[in-house]
Amino acid sequence: MSSGSSQLQDIADRVIAQASRGEQVEAYVARGVETDIRTYEGEVEHFVSAQSEGIGIRVIKDGRTGFAYAGTLDESAIASVLAQARDNVAFGTPDEWAGLAEPDGVAVVPQELWNEALAAYPTADKIALAKELERLTAASDPRVRVDDANYSDGAGETAVATTTGIRVNGRENACYVSVSTLADDGDETQTGFGFSVGRSPHEFDLGKAAREAADRATRLLGAIKPPSKRVTVVLDPYVTAQFLGVISSALNGENVIKGRSLFANRVGEPVASPLFTLIDDPTNPKAYTATDIDGEGLAARRNSLIEAGVLQGFVHSSYSARRAGTVSTGNSVRGGFKGTPGVGCLAMQLKPGARTQAELVADVEDGVLIQMVQGLHSGVNPISGDFSTGASGLLISKGQLGAPVREFTIASTLQRMLHDIVEVGGDVDWLPSMAAGVSLVIADVTMSGA
Amino acid sequence: MIEHEVLERVLATALRKGGDFAEVYAEDKASTSAGLDDGRVEQVSSGRDRGAGIRVVVGETTGFAYTADLSEAGLRAAAEAASAVASQGGAGTRVVSLTRSPAHVVNRIEIYPDTVGKAAKVSLLQRVDEAARSMGGAIGQVSAGYADSRKRIIVANSDGLLAEDEQVRHILRISVVANGDAGMQTGFESLGHTIGFELFDQHDVEELARTAARQAITKLRARPAPSGAVPVVIKAGSGGVLFHEACGHGLEADLVSKGASVYRGKVGELVASPLVTLVDDGTMAGEWGAIGIDDEGHPSQHNVLIQDGVLTDYMWDHLRARKEGHAHSGNGRRQSYMHLPMVRMTNTYVLNGTENAEDIIRDTPYGVYVAKLGGGSVNTASGDFVFGMTEAYLIENGELTDPLREGNLIGNGPQVLRDIDALANDFAMGNPGTCGKDGQGVPVGDGQPTLRVKSMTIGGTAS
Numbered sequence: 001m002s003s004g005s006s007q008l009q010d011i012a013d014r015v016i017a018q019a020s021r022g023e024q025v026e027a028y029v030a031r032g033v034e035t036d037i038r039t040y041e042g043e044v045e046h047f048v049s050a051q052s053e054g055i056g057i058r059v060i061k062d063g064r065t066g067f068a069y070a071g072t073l074d075e076s077a078i079a080s081v082l083a084q085a086r087d088n089v090a091f092g093t094p095d096e097w098a099g100l101a102e103p104d105g106v107a108v109v110p111q112e113l114w115n116e117a118l119a120a121y122p123t124a125d126k127i128a129l130a131k132e133l134e135r136l137t138a139a140s141d142p143r144v145r146v147d148d149a150n151y152s153d154g155a156g157e158t159a160v161a162t163t164t165g166i167r168v169n170g171r172e173n174a175c176y177v178s179v180s181t182l183a184d185d186g187d188e189t190q191t192g193f194g195f196s197v198g199r200s201p202h203e204f205d206l207g208k209a210a211r212e213a214a215d216r217a218t219r220l221l222g223a224i225k226p227p228s229k230r231v232t233v234v235l236d237p238y239v240t241a242q243f244l245g246v247i248s249s250a251l252n253g254e255n256v257i258k259g260r261s262l263f264a265n266r267v268g269e270p271v272a273s274p275l276f277t278l279i280d281d282p283t284n285p286k287a288y289t290a291t292d293i294d295g296e297g298l299a300a301r302r303n304s305l306i307e308a309g310v311l312q313g314f315v316h317s318s319y320s321a322r323r324a325g326t327v328s329t330g331n332s333v334r335g336g337f338k339g340t341p342g343v344g345c346l347a348m349q350l351k352p353g354a355r356t357q358a359e360l361v362a363d364v365e366d367g368v369l370i371q372m373v374q375g376l377h378s379g380v381n382p383i384s385g386d387f388s389t390g391a392s393g394l395l396i397s398k399g400q401l402g403a404p405v406r407e408f409t410i411a412s413t414l415q416r417m418l419h420d421i422v423e424v425g426g427d428v429d430w431l432p433s434m435a436a437g438v439s440l441v442i443a444d445v446t447m448s449g450a
Numbered sequence: 451m452i453e454h455e456v457l458e459r460v461l462a463t464a465l466r467k468g469g470d471f472a473e474v475y476a477e478d479k480a481s482t483s484a485g486l487d488d489g490r491v492e493q494v495s496s497g498r499d500r501g502a503g504i505r506v507v508v509g510e511t512t513g514f515a516y517t518a519d520l521s522e523a524g525l526r527a528a529a530e531a532a533s534a535v536a537s538q539g540g541a542g543t544r545v546v547s548l549t550r551s552p553a554h555v556v557n558r559i560e561i562y563p564d565t566v567g568k569a570a571k572v573s574l575l576q577r578v579d580e581a582a583r584s585m586g587g588a589i590g591q592v593s594a595g596y597a598d599s600r601k602r603i604i605v606a607n608s609d610g611l612l613a614e615d616e617q618v619r620h621i622l623r624i625s626v627v628a629n630g631d632a633g634m635q636t637g638f639e640s641l642g643h644t645i646g647f648e649l650f651d652q653h654d655v656e657e658l659a660r661t662a663a664r665q666a667i668t669k670l671r672a673r674p675a676p677s678g679a680v681p682v683v684i685k686a687g688s689g690g691v692l693f694h695e696a697c698g699h700g701l702e703a704d705l706v707s708k709g710a711s712v713y714r715g716k717v718g719e720l721v722a723s724p725l726v727t728l729v730d731d732g733t734m735a736g737e738w739g740a741i742g743i744d745d746e747g748h749p750s751q752h753n754v755l756i757q758d759g760v761l762t763d764y765m766w767d768h769l770r771a772r773k774e775g776h777a778h779s780g781n782g783r784r785q786s787y788m789h790l791p792m793v794r795m796t797n798t799y800v801l802n803g804t805e806n807a808e809d810i811i812r813d814t815p816y817g818v819y820v821a822k823l824g825g826g827s828v829n830t831a832s833g834d835f836v837f838g839m840t841e842a843y844l845i846e847n848g849e850l851t852d853p854l855r856e857g858n859l860i861g862n863g864p865q866v867l868r869d870i871d872a873l874a875n876d877f878a879m880g881n882p883g884t885c886g887k888d889g890q891g892v893p894v895g896d897g898q899p900t901l902r903v904k905s906m907t908i909g910g911t912a913s
Binding site: 045046049052065066068069085090092147148182188190258338378388406407449 | 484486487488489490491492493494495496497498499500501509510511512513514515516517518519531532534535568569571572590591593627629633634635636669675677678679708709710712788790824825826827829831832834835836837838855856857858860861862907908909910911
């Protein structure tokens with residue numbers, strides 16, 4: 001974070017100054033503004049301009065934790081939040097490892113998270129961007145209709161203070177445009193989407209967003225339901241990023257401690273193909289989720305998770321690290337002022353190979369290029385490793401892309417898929433997600449269709 | 451929460467620059483939650499969310515702003531921000547006169563959450579933990595969450611509507627991990643209703659925990675699910691999400707009006723097996739999606755969507771109803787004051803058929819019996835949907851045999867609705883759900899009797 005707000009820091013400081021003896025107190029204060037513009041058929045469908053603020057207070061005493069929040073920074077409300085958090089302490093179970101983070105001396109790698117050009121960008125220009133994206137998309141293919149085009153931005157500032165010596169604040173802003181499409185052919189309708197993200201609107205590529213949105217919808221027109229059989233799949237970078245998101249659950253140190261990770265007790269062992277090298281590196285400014293500090297206020301850092309298929313370790317917050325007998329990896333994550341921080345990967349990246357997606361496809365005898373998945377939240381269990389997801393894409397036969405296919409599933413287990421990785425592509429895509437995308441080839445996956 | 455006269459002045463401010471419609475939605479929500487994991491009550495949390503969202507509609511354009519400041523000055527500032535879309539000006543002063551709607555009480559609350567001590571809430575978690583762990587050494591981990599909320603809402607609009615409601619919800623969730631030779635498996639149960647703390651006197655939470663534990667233990671001997679198209683029997687009360695995804699979303703008027711639903715232009719047509727009568731019902735007392743009024747101030751309703759297989763109507767919110775000259779259906783909902791309302795389901799269910807559930811299984815030589823479904827999702831334009839099966843068994847020669855590992859089922863909504871070839875008479879509501887749409891989550895319920903779909907694709911790995 002950079003050059004944050006002294007006002008929010010003052011609020012946080014005042015709260016922790018009220019800590020009693022034997023009490024650890026953390027105050028997390030946030031304030032934000034956002035703009036959401038949606039256009040439809042050349043007109044503004046909605047214009048949302050919003051401000052929000054709030055405070056979350058955590059109190060730990062005798063190993064027991066209490067928490068409370070309020071969506072306001074009103075002085076009397078803050079007093080009541082502290083009182084509630086204190087009252088809640090009495091109902092927790094004592095936990096010898098409970099405690100707030102303490103400064104660990106790891107240097108912060110500064111990130112450019114604030115963009116003045118965005119902060120100064122006029123509202124009329126934001127509306128014009130959404131309209132232009134809608135126009136470009138509709139003009140890209142006669143079969144394509146635009147469901148909606150959107151411009152969104154947000155700016156937020158936060159401050160954290162703890163009685164254990166953490167004191168950080170900062171601010172951050174970002175923006176994106178997105179478009180949803182419908183493509184019709186007779187009775188059939190398929191959908192697509194496109195987006196572009198940036199620290200400032202000057203970084204947008206509207207043409208690419210429009211082309212992708214049109215292509216995603218039209219490429220599925222006339223798609224068939226494929227037969228059921230075992231195939232090799234090539235995951236599009238966008239799908240690989242989601243796959244890595246599932247894997248991250250098993251690399252979460254808290255899940256390991258609590259018996260919910262299929263990687264528990266496997267450090268130093270091969271858990272994936274030797275081609276698979278995975279890091280979590282929020283200090284890489286190319287990552288969409290790049291950040292300088294984690295949810296507890298410690299420096300974000302680069303962590304090696306899987307090296308040439310061998311499990312190196314897990315990500316930790318100060319709490320999970322204390323329980324595991326190690327130190328925080330700077331991977332505390334916090335969803336805002338309404339909750340306490342948890343543990344998670346921040347910016348995953350798979351070490352890329354050298355070849356393009358087209359070159360990867362050319363080597364596949366019988367397979368499917370998976371362009372979209374549906375139902376990762378319902379058919380994948382990161383605890384058992386069972387993996388089954390709806391999918392759509394293009395058949396691959398003797399190295400050639402063929403007919404579009406939809407309404408089928410691909411299934412295996414996470415454990416097997418990691419070992420069945422045949423190749424990692426060289427086409428890294430810094431998507432707006434927690435993981436960067438890259439094409440990934442996985443053998444021996446069950447495709448279920450007709 | 452806000453004085454009648456203040457609301458009138460704020461609405462006038464919202465329309466000062468012009469506009470066809472203005473609305474103030476205010477809420478005050480107090481919530482408590484507690485989480486137990488790994489044998490410990492990790493923390494009790496208290497939350498307070500209070501604020502108002504103001505929208506101004508000008509033609510096809512909506513301006514929206516929200517604020518946590520419920521003073522008249524704060525509300526007026528938000529009204530000004532929302533009215534920025536009305537730039538034509540010259541509308542002059544518009545006087546808004548509000549008339550209070552009669553209360554529409556659907557849910558009867560006996561024990562309000564703020565009258566129950568936190569110790570009683572926490573002890574539910576401890577009872578659940580103990581009960582799940584009593585199921586044997588295979589149980590490796592138990593986590594449980596308790597949450598309650600008491601939300602008061604007030605809606606006022608420039609048509610003169612003034613309506614209020616109070617929504618009290620309690621929910622308990624239990625997740626269990628069991629360890630076996632072949633790895634870990636999971637079980638999950640939840641209990642949630644729009645009623646007071648009396649919920650936990652009316653239900654056996656220990657039994658719920660044991661059920662979650664049994665589910666995880668049973669799955670330790672599960673074999674891979676089949677791969678490909680097979681007949682699927684879905685247990686009563688576990689498959690409402692099928693209808694939520696296969697057609698519920700596609701019957702939302704906002705999606706229909708943009709041509710983003712496979713059900714557009716199909717009113718009066720046969721869209722499902724004649725066995726199917728589908729209802730969306732916000733008045734179903736105590737259910738997770740039950741509401742007195744929707745978040746646009748209109749009373750909840752019992753709406754028949756499909757009658758004997760024929761599509762009778764869509765679900766509506768204010769904007770779509772106004773545009774099409776249709777009556778409100780009580781389906782305008784939003785996640786909170788920070789969100790614009792849109793068309794949402796409440797409790798969506800299929801009415802009873804006439805068959806006996808056991809007979810349906812007995813008449814199925816080979817197939818899959820789904821005893822519990824997980825989440826799902828749908829592409830309303832193509833109709834393709836998926837949902838996860840978290841507890842399922844193989845049907846062989848008309849009998850349930852081996853448990854199956856988890857996986858997704860995939861189908862096309864209109865096709866699956868036509869392929870329902872048996873419907874039992876054992877209706878039950880399912881677990882409380884959170885329906886996500888356009889980034890907003892709202893509580894919904896679903897239900898159905900045991901039914902059979904003659905062919906659905908199971909995303910397993912067994913050939």
